[in-house]
Every structure is written in C-alpha cells, then in structure tokens.
Amino acid sequence: MTPSAQSTQPRRSDATRAAILRAARERFAADGYERATIRAIAADAQIDPSMVMRYYGSKEGLFAAAAEFDLRLPDLTSVPPAHLGEVLVRHFLARWEGDETLVALLRAASTNPGAAERMRGIFADQLTAAVATFDGDPALTARRAGLVASQILGLAFTRYIVRLPPMVDTTPDELVPWIAPTLQRYLTGTPVS
C-alpha cells in the first residue's frame, strides 16, 4: 500500500475484479445467497475460486460489494405533488428492469441477516429521506415511507421472485395506473377511520 493517495492508481487486476462482481451479481440474483457458491461464481468469471477470496476476503465481503445499491431517487421537490405516485412507480420499475442488483438483494434479504440489514438501511435512509423533503410530519414520514416500501417491494417480489403470472405478463405501462394512486395516497393522503 502506498502511504499517499492510493485511490487513483488503476490495478492490473481490475478486469478480473469486475468480472467477479458481474458474475456474483448474476448468481446472487438467480440463486440467492446460500445457493450461489463461490466456485460457481468463479467459474462464470473464468478464474480460480481463490481469487475471489483474495480480492473480496470472504463470501460475505463479496456479497457486500456486489449488493451495493443506490435507489437513485429523483429530487421529489421538483415534482408536481399530484404526480408523486406516478413518478415513483415509473422510477422504480425503470430502475430495476435490467439491473439485477436489487433482485439479488431481495433474494438474499430473505435468508441472510446482513442482506436484510442492508435492505433496511436502503429504504430507511434513502426513501425516508426523499419523503421527508416534502412531508412535514416527522412521525408520519417514516410510516409513509414504510407503506410505499411495502407496495414497491411487494411488486418486485411478485414480479421478479415468485413470478406470479398476472404480475409478470403485465407491462410497466399497464401497471402504472394501478400502482400510482396507491403510492400517491401513501405519500400525501390521510387514512380515513
């Protein structure tokens, strides 16, 4: 390790590292944490299993690196309040169609405590923070974010994990008019008793 700035020197093994990460994301998404073996990931990346250990320390470390995930939520203050729900569904659907990281995280969170913890962090921090930008009541804010998470994750769970036929066969454009009003009410509505 160089004592001075070490972040900007490209290493010769960067390609290998990237290949491992890509294979890991694929396997974790397809098989979940325990079924995705280091040997299988290494085989996909066409390298030796011991390389994975050297570069990522352990299986947990590899998962931690592979499941780095940013919701990339847009600035909600610049969205017309009446369109918040629609913007959010569209954003989420677009965000994880084609990026298997969230599926990997979702599958792993079911059985791996560390993954569940990370999932909690992502939604508690990023989503709650976004909701807080336009919601005044701090007590309600967390609940609103939790409710949105329940519908969003339920959508992902039924569509990408369980693969319920009616949820798989429906296009995002067909889904939006159903889901958007739900999120809209969770975000800006008040429960009627």
Added chain:
Amino acid sequence: MTPSAQSTQPRRSDATRAAILRAARERFAADGYERATIRAIAADAQIDPSMVMRYYGSKEGLFAAAAEFDLRLPDLTSVPPAHLGEVLVRHFLARWEGDETLVALLRAASTNPGAAERMRGIFADQLTAAVATFDGDPALTARRAGLVASQILGLAFTRYIVRLPPMVDTTPDELVPWIAPTLQRYLTGTPVS
C-alpha cells in the same frame, strides 16, 4: 400397507411426526430453506435425523409437508362490496400473525423453486378463485388478484422478513385504514389513464 382403508389407523409415531413438523415450520420460518438443516430440526424435535428421512423421505418432502398452507379465505359474496378491502386486510393480518407457516413459505420461496411454485399455486388458485366469485371480467380477475397479492405479500415481506421498523412498529389496527383502500381499489376499481 393394508390393502383396505388405511387412513384412519392412528400410528404410535404420530407424536414424533407432529414434533418434527412443528420444529420444521419453526426452522424454515426462521432460517429459510437452505439454512434450516435436518440435523437442527431433529435436535429441536429431540429425535434422530434419520427419523426425519424415514417419515418424510427427504428434505424437500419435509418442506412440502411443513409448508401446507390454506389462506382460509372467507366467502366474499356475503361481504358488503364496499368493505371487501378492509375484510381482506384484517383476514390476512389475523391469518398469519401467530402462524409461521406463511413466513416459512415466504422465506423459502425466495430461493427454492419448489416453494415459489407452491406460493404461485396458493395465490393463483385460492385468491383468484375468491376474486372470481364477485368479479365478472375474467381477464381483469387475474390481474386484480395479482395486484392484491403484490400489496399483501409486500406487507408480509416488509413486516416479517425484512422487518422494516415503521412496518413492525405499527399495529394491525393502524395498518388497516391505510391498506384497505388499496385492496378495495384493486378489487373493484378501474384504472384511470
């Protein structure tokens, strides 16, 4: 095996079978399919691991027996149409608070294809059938059931699996007025474009 009626003879090992099943449900619910080992289940039931094999054939067979699940949906034709959503949330929350079978199924469905298949069957058959009793349009019926499943399973996933704080700290009575309108619209509403 007796060639005649064999279903009504109680066996001496019924207590053992039941203990295994109870321990299996607990372990599958707490750890998921792969982490729940036959040895741990046998230890919980205070029995030898080989007994599990003799009575349930294999780990998959044990899971199949432990994850038998009936939603026990009420007759929806006798429910005032305007209260369908509320009745359903209340029913689901009551149904799986205290019964860990669904949690076991939910966890396992994330990584085990067979469990996912069973989950698909449960919701496709039982829920879609229930919706069909009051919904006229067959094409829409499946979609309505899928949408309800997405919110219901999302609720269970965030509350019992990921354990998002705002969803865990909320009582069923507080949850109902938020979730009920969602289900109500999925069941009887029409999407606005």
Added chain:
DNA sequence: GGCTGTTGCCAACACATGTTGGCAAACACT
C-alpha cells in the same frame, strides 16, 4: 411363549462448501 412389524439410535458414506498456503509465471521498476 414366539413372530412380525414398528420405532428409534448410532455410525458412516459421499459430497459440496468456504477457506488457506504454497508456488510459478508475468509484471514493474531500477
């Protein structure tokens, strides 16, 4: 009593897993 089927446990097998240490080749740098 004797006999048959059941219940239970022990020990072991075959295999897959995460993980480690050593060693050869390729590289970077003087």
Added chain:
DNA sequence: AGTGTTTGCCAACATGTGTTGGCAACAGCC
C-alpha cells in the same frame, strides 16, 4: 539483468450437509 510485487492456479483442509444401512428395543398379535 535483477529484484520485489502482483496475478493466477493447484491442491488440500476442515467442516457441514443430506442421506443410508444396520441393529437393539418395543408393541401387538397368534
């Protein structure tokens, strides 16, 4: 050319897994 570091592979270890076969104790029945 020479030296230290990095990259990669091979072989192996320790452990945990589902699963199997054999053998003792027991219950039920003639």
